[in-house]
Amino acid sequence: MIQQIYPTVAHPFRYELNKDMHFSAAHFIPAEAAGVCARMHGHTYFANLTIAGDELDAIGFLIDFKALKDAVHGAFDHTVINDHPAFRTQNPTTEAVAAYIWQAIQALLDSKGNHARCLQVFVRETPTSYVCYRPKEEDFDA
Numbered sequence: 526m527i528q529q530i531y532p533t534v535a536h537p538f539r540y541e542l543n544k545d546m547h548f549s550a551a552h553f554i555p556a557e558a559a560g561v562c563a564r565m566h567g568h569t570y571f572a573n574l575t576i577a578g579d580e581l582d583a584i585g586f587l588i589d590f591k592a593l594k595d596a597v598h599g600a601f602d603h604t605v606i607n608d609h610p611a612f613r614t615q616n617p618t619t620e621a622v623a624a625y626i627w628q629a630i631q632a633l634l635d636s637k638g639n640h641a642r643c644l645q646v647f648v649r650e651t652p653t654s655y656v657c658y659r660p661k662e663e664d665f666d667a
Contacts, residue, residue: 531573532657534644538577541644544593547571548602552617555607559616565605570622571649572597574630578641587641588634596633597626623648623658631665 531543551567553559574597578587600609606617611625623646630643642665649655 529571529573529649531575531647532645534575534577534659536577536644538642539579540581540587541575541577542587542590544574544576544590545571546573546594546597548598550601550604550606552606552612554616554618556616568650570601570619572626573645573647574626574643575645575647576630576634576641577644578639580639580641582637582639587639588637592633593630596629600629619648619650619654619656620658623656627658627660627664631660 529545547569549567549569551565553565554562556563574593576587576593581587601622606612606622609617609625612621615621626648627643627646630646634641634643644659646658647655648658
């Protein structure tokens with residue numbers, strides 16, 4: 526994986542971890558306005574998660590890096606994103622994929638009890654196109 530610099534998120538937490546990963550998946554945007562993206566095509570997506578918090582778990586992690594990879598890679602690698610239950614009612618745009626990843630990761634963090642937060646999800650669809658999703662404060666209370 527190419528080392529990349531991601532936008533940073535200002536936060537008051539003691540700890541911050543970032544996890545890079547990639548997954549290969551196909552998708553299509555079923556809308557005429559999507560142009561060639563209306564046809565099935567694939568990408569090797571690169572994702573970066575920014576997790577922060579003040580409390581470590583009993584092992585000394587904010588969260589295990591492997592759990593983060595399993596959650597994202599396990600959901601999307603070698604799939605057609607349109608077939609994913611979350612995308613049966615919305616188009617699988619990079620923006621929607623980034624928002625879904627945030628929701629899944631934050632739910633995983635919430636199950637751990639040490640109050641870690643996913644502050645940013647960066648998803649690169651191509652070498653020149655990416656989305657950065659940052660939740661608002663009220664998203665953590667939903």
